[in-house]
Amino acid sequence: MGDVPVQPAHPLQDGHWRHRSLLPAATHKESGPTMGPAAPVGHAARTCRCPGVSGSLPARVHLLSGATLGMWLCLLLLMAACVPTSTSSPGIKGRVTRSALEYGRRFGLDLLRSLLQKEHDVNLQGSYRAPFLGRLNYTVPQIHIHELQMNDSTVDFAEDVGVQLTVDRARIQLSATWRAQLGAWQDSGSLQLRIRDLAVAVLLGLGADEQGQPSMWAAGCDARGTDLRLEFHQGQSWLYNLLVPLLQRTLRQQLNKQLCVEIQKGIGRLQDSLKNVRVSAQLDAFAAIDLSLLGQPGITKQHGDVDLKGEFFGVRGQWQSPFSAQPVELPELQEPMLLVAVTEFVANTAAFVYFTAGALRRNITAEMLPRRFPLKLNTESMGNFAPQLQQHFPSRPVELHLWARRQPLLSCHPNALHGAFFGSAEAFVVLPNATRVPAFLLNIDANVTGKPTIAxxxxxxxxxxxxxxxxxVMSYVGPLQVEKLENMLKFGLWLFGVPWANKRLHPGIPLPTPHGITLLHPRLSLHKGFMLITTDLQYKP
Incomplete structure (x- = not known):
């Protein structure tokens, strides 16, 4: 069928939009009706209109079959159309390329074949008024799809609207058992149905509501099929085969008429399932993350971009974050299926929430330190830099209370991640009656660097x-030898703390990917203000 230019949409009186034919006009014999968008609730009442729906679509878009399931992995990142314009920048920015759409097309076709090429209990019932014979009632209890060929199919981005899926010259061959009744006369047998030139084009609109919830709707549909063959076997098949020309015409008309209607119903069911998609997630007792969609996507011929808020917020209370996300420019890459940029804004809002909630506190006892750590939590060891401590409290355990006096800060640079930590540490002597007596208070600031990896x-x-x-800051046991303590802490962290942290970081943490999704050949790079992950995708049910 080749490239098909999409005609401009035209508004109707009910506020919906309908696209003109998505299939070439020359092939429109007994074509089904073009379907308008099943607009999500609230879309018609808003003043926002999707660019490219209220005007012309300058791009040529391609076709794919009803393999919508296979595209699902990619579509979730594109659903941000027709929402009020937002001036805020995203904390997380994603891009789906044409490579991802092509993978979704191939996977969707394989999935569709595996689901359909088998026996199906359908229990279809209906009637047909035959000339001179009266009403013929029929039942089709079971069908078996033997052949399903939809290789001549394409999928592409529809600029500022969503995705267009098309199939051309599809072939379907199936057999079915049947029972028929004409008055008091009954009969049964089998039939074979072949369709050789089925063509379907579906324009899928992708968007979000005012709360940033993803949505989809049928922005257009066209279907037609002319080469349909029907043949009866067994029973009084010679009689029914005489009626085949009339039956074929009726079936062809119903196929062209109902196919887009059924596709619209299927898209409606997907939209209903999207209502249950959560755009925020509570991570623990302190923090949750807002992953709602911001603005409408930038859908071009080559890719679709989506902006996620990516901001942490408190579970126990809402605090105004002092941070704002900075704009992110993704590189123009064609090969990876998916690009995801995570900005330093995400990490800094997380640090702000945990700091404000009082979660960045820890009490350290002697049992929690490695046995070979150079600084022991007792008055004898600490007497090396606090001489009067051992004199006032001989041979007593010491407990350290650590907390962040300011929120940590993270910045991303092309060479590494840089982190600044601002802490305080208060030492308490533990008396025999378990009373804790304050000894001294310190401020401890640290700067660290990090190199993230992905596997x-x-x-x-x-x-x-x-x-x-x-x-x-304060001492209740006389002067402290701060430089000596600092050197001891540096040596202990270099010898034990950093290796311990790297050992814990080496296995990594699982990335939040949908069930069955594996990242193939992922790469991670650092840029000014954000970390970029580029990867291909693989799905295994």
């Missing part, structure tokens, strides 16, 4: 200590 579906990395500064 499969897991994100890992390494860290290094760049600098450590210790400052005395």
């Amino acid at each position: 499969g579906n897991r994100l890992g990395g390494t860290v290094g200590l760049k600098s450590l500064n210790v400052m005395q």
